Amino acid sequence: MELQQMRYVIAVAETNNFTRAAERCLVVQSALSHQIARLERELGAKLFERTSRRVRLTPAGEAFLPSARQCLDAAERAAAEVAAAVGEVRGRLAVGLIPTVAAVDVPGALRDFRRLYPQVRISLRVGASEELVEQVREGVLDVAFLGLPTTARPEGVAAHELARDRLVAVVAPDHPLAGEPSVSLQRLSCEDFVDLPAGTAGRIQSDQAFSAAGIGRNVAFEVTSADFIARLVGPGLGVAMLPSAYAPQLVGVVTIEVADAPARVEYAVWSPVSRTPAAAAFLAVIGITEHS
Known part of the structure; x- marks a missing residue:
């Protein structure tokens, strides 16, 4: 069993296609197919089901894949450690x-x-x-x-810990609050919100702040991207709360200080x-x- 064979198996598993896997591995398809067939003979089991329309892992292939990835990671780590021992950083x-x-x-x-x-x-x-x-x-x-x-x-x-930051309100330029120097959670609770999905860390900090204040709110839109949050706020679909240090990157919206804003901590x-x-x-x- 060779590391290159494992690389070929992983490439086919990730692309579901022998031709694309061969292109990724910079090898002709016949050579890739030959090495995978050789590995299958050594293992005594087929790793892939091949039809004219698709390629997918067999149960044996599903079992083999995690260990193959671990082996490649270990080999790469070993090479990196040797390089580091002689003063080089690789991997x-x-x-x-x-x-x-x-x-x-x-x-x-x-x-x-x-x-x-x-x-x-x-x-x-x-x-x-x-x-x-x-x-x-x-x-x-x-x-x-x-x-x-x-x-x-x-x-x-x-x-x-890298930094601590407070959230600010983000509203459309023509929103009634856009000209205010600051706003409270109580006032924001009257608005429809655009926020991250429930249960995510970015959402929890806002949910906890409103809950601690004994205030409910309506999250009308849930999105997974902070950038897209601003794209929904800009046309007036709702308001949002985002970190103040991130807010200057946003365009087409207005940010407002929140007097009783929740805080977050950034970590590496x-x-x-x-x-x-x-x-x-x-x-x-x-x-x-x-x-x-």
Whole structure:
């Protein structure tokens, strides 16, 4: 069993197509198919069901895939550790972030990191805070930037507090509140809201604030992107509450201070047990060291 065979299996599983998998792996399709058939003979089981219309994993393939990924990750980690031992940083760096991260200039940090370590392959994922924490725990991500209510803290990961921020109201330019210097939660509760999905960290901080004040509100629209929240607020479909440090990036809306606004904490998180050389180097670029 060879690592290259595992790469081929993963490529076919992710593309559901032998031709696209071969293109991804920069190999002719016949060679890829031959190596997968050879692996299947060695394992004594078919990994894929092939028809004229589709390719999909068999139960044996489903069982094989997670271990194949772990083997490749271990091999890549071993190579990166050897490189680090002789003063080089290689391998991969997988970074996750929430759309509203503001405490760190992530593109700028990646630019600086890339200049220092050009041999590291970088991938970037955008998601919700709770998803990012889970992906760091699982080893899918090396470092993630997230925001949580002040009542919560990342669990099962190493965490460094980056900044604290308050939410501001976001309204359409022609909204009656647009000219006000500040507003209260009580006044906002009369409006329809555009917000993140229920249960997400970004939604919980607002829900907790209204609940603590004994106030109800109507969330008329739930969306997964903070940018799209502003795109719905702009035409007057509702109001929203977003972090004040993120708000200057928005266009076509007006922001208003909220007198009794909820707060959130931004964190950088990483694995406490398996920090790669690339992850350690990236954290150092943003000023987080072993003892931070």
